[in-house]
Amino acid sequence: MHLRKLVWREMFERKNQLATSFLAILLGIAVVVAIQNISFYSEKAVAAQLDALGANILVLPKSASLQDYYSADMQDEEFPEEYVQRLALSDLQGLDNLSPKLSLPVKLRERTFTLTGILPKSEFQAKAMWSGAGIFSRPAEGCGAVADVPGIFRPPARETLVRQRVIDDLSDTEVLTGADVAAVLGLQPGDSLELLGRRFTVTAVLPPTGTVDDARLFAHLHAVQELAGKGPVLNAIEIVGCCHEISGGLVQKINKLLPEAKVVTIAQVVDTQVRTNQMMARLSLIFLAIIVLVGGASIANYMYANVYERRREIGTFMALGASSAVILKMFLLKALLLGLAGGICGYGLGTVLAVSLGPRVAGIPVLPMPVLVPWAIGISVALALVASYFPARRAARLDPCATLQEV
């Protein structure tokens, strides 16, 4: 006979009464674990999506108005191309991609499309000075690495332009057309096309994106600059910045570097992510508050009832020579076991819920998170102990004779 066995026997003897408290704590912990688990993976997925979407910082002319992410680079004013160089040569951390752009309106068959000049990756690498800055030679450890989340893959080759705003190669006479443009003009890869008096060959038709990009044509930046006749100017630089660095003030740092330009984040996209995450965090906190209240009240209530029911037994223990410390330990050990069981089972149930419901609710794959085990057990045990402390103390302070006299 030892304390553990004593407590264990008692718990099993009266397990029906224990069940309610156990269920309360089990469900509470399970819900919190499930929310934490799903929200972790959804944050990860949102971050990955954000990355896959492309730029999340825009450098625009000072006077620019930012109405909508996809047309933000079609501004009336320009700024010098030299800004790209300044960014590439800076020591700013978290710049994963730079994409300078100049856009011109072009009329084709009575419809206005946008001709956007972009700089292929090869151009960056060709300039020794720039490649030395290592913008594109960094190992893919930034947010880009998040793309290994199952379900999100990097599209190949030319099609990456739409999502990642990067293209490896593009010659002076090549043009890529958006899906709408190709449909309206009946273009196929290999067709030839005259734009502002210059002849281009269509090398690819981009897949539809459901955005204004579908009504664009992409050509080499320098070709578009020549057609515009305004010298080496741009009206936007799209930057893929690492999410961590953005929250760490990357925008302000770029602003400092380019004081004559306007630097903005893709507020809408980032906002959505931030709002989702905040909502999850708040939900999780609310549930935590609920389990602390409901679970705690249920345990305290059960423990008081248990002490009352066992007062005769407690009196007997005292008559047999148990000190009040032994009685206190008896009830606290019971609380500890209850908390442990609730925490472990709660983690298990919460993980099962998250893994099975996550894909349906949030549309993302969810994996178990063992890091939550100590949290689940810690919260559960602390809750059980705190809720049981006063009932246990009442038991330890019971007047033994009063419990023994009543028959």
Added chain:
Amino acid sequence: MRLESVSKTYRHNRRTVTALDNASVQIAAGEFVAVVGPSGSGKSTLLLVLGGMLSPTAGKVYLNGHALYDLSPNQRAELRRRQVGFVFQTFNLVPYLTARENVQVPLYLADMKPAAQRERAAALLERVGLGDRLDHKPSELSIGQQQRVALARVLANDPGIILADEPTGNLDPETGQHILDLLEDMNREGRTIVMVTHDPRAAARAKRTLRLQNGRISQE
């Protein structure tokens, strides 16, 4: 064991009830004393006061030379564990423990190792004739057997004093006799026994009888 002018009053519904009224008595080591008296005369109160479970309103209680109620509650618990055994009219066995485990409880409280506890508990149950009922729960035993488990439990820490409150009150005469035999045996081993009883035949087994009337003690 000595009571010196001990009074105990309870407050009940804002009225004071006197359970012991200036009671003095001396009980020598090795005595077998019966306490008789009408219901409500303070017999149970007397036992609880003697066992260090209930502090008197006035007066002094001495146990083996200690002024019992000058000690702290935990010191009294320790003294009970070593020297005093209680036997109750309703046995007060722990319902979820087997006979053997019930006997092990005081041994556990005295910090005995589990293996030794099991051995000693089995020997004690053997002594009261329950060697074949070690793993039965109280609910699986007759009431006479339950009281015998309680007697085995009281012997666990080899107490010098046994305080029994109507130990045969709930039993039929035959099983009651068996319990009294066991108590007599314990007295023969040199233990002091104070037994509250309603039953004149039980009282006759004792060597001395105290009569309680309205909280006052008189010798017979």
